[in-house]
Amino acid sequence: EPEVTQTPSHQVTQMGQEVILRCVPISNHLYFYWYRQILGQKVEFLVSFYNNEISEKSEIFDDQFSVERPDGSNFTLKIRSTKLEDSAMYFCASRPQTVQSNEKLFFGSGTQLSVL
Amino acid sequence: GDSVTQMEGPVTLSEEAFLTINCTYTATGYPSLFWYVQYPGEGLQLLLKATKADDKGSNKGFEATYRKETTSFHLEKGSVQVSDSAVYFCALSDTNTGNQFYFGTGTSLTVIP
Numbered sequence: 001e002p003e004v005t006q007t008p009s010h011q012v013t014q015m016g017q018e019v020i021l022r023c024v025p026i027s028n029h030l031y032f033y034w035y036r037q038i039l040g041q042k043v044e045f046l047v048s049f050y051n052n053e054i055s056e057k058s059e060i061f062d063d064q065f066s067v068e069r070p071d072g073s074n075f076t077l078k079i080r081s082t083k084l085e086d087s088a089m090y091f092c093a094s095r096p097q098t099v100q101s102n103e104k105l106f107f108g109s110g111t112q113l114s115v116l
Numbered sequence: 117g118d119s120v121t122q123m124e125g126p127v128t129l130s131e132e133a134f135l136t137i138n139c140t141y142t143a144t145g146y147p148s149l150f151w152y153v154q155y156p157g158e159g160l161q162l163l164l165k166a167t168k169a170d171d172k173g174s175n176k177g178f179e180a181t182y183r184k185e186t187t188s189f190h191l192e193k194g195s196v197q198v199s200d201s202a203v204y205f206c207a208l209s210d211t212n213t214g215n216q217f218y219f220g221t222g223t224s225l226t227v228i229p
Contacts (some may be wrong), residue, residue, distance in 0.1 A: 043219035107160035
């Protein structure tokens with residue numbers, strides 16, 4: 001089965017630094033997502049992206065966050081000035097062309113971000 | 117709003133034991149329900165799904181039935197194996213919020229020989 005690829009698998013950064021988390025969605029998918037999971041808490045929706053723009057975002061996705069699809073294959077999440085509370089596992093996901101509620105998401109293996 | 121509440125973990129079972137992981141949901145529309153599994157070092161993978169009330173999803177010996185009357189989607193397996201050790205996530209996708217999935221906290225399962 002095709003895979004969503006995320007890099008790096010682990011990222012350690014200092015508070016206040018910028019980080020970029022990278023994802024390569026499945027090639028013929030058109031909908032892209034970022035989720036995160038703080039240790040012991042729920043997997044939370046951050047943002048969805050379609051047709052080169054954000055289609056939905058959660059309250060978590062404030063001005064410190066941005067997403068980009070710079071070259072038609074990569075899908076990145078940038079955190080401009082990291083805070084301790086940004087420490088979490090970040091999951092990228094993609095979905096095929098159809099957007100129906102019973103269509104599954106394909107997830108990457110995640111990037112564990114640790115902010116010190 | 118939509119949400120999923122999942123049984124707290126971790127769960128430790130002996131091989132061949134019966135597994136139940138509870139999941140209940142709240143939704144405003146007509147949700148589809150999913151169980152995802154995450155094996156160590158891997159991403160979330162779809163285990164099974166059910167798209168309407170009374171549907172039963174099944175895969176790899178796991179089953180879950182969509183119960184609208186109790187708003188539940190409990191995961192069961194009659195005889196677990198060591199290879200079933202993983203984290204299991206209950207999730208929903210609602211017709212009213214088609215772009216989003218709502219996940220539970222995940223339940224870690226360890227099966228010992």
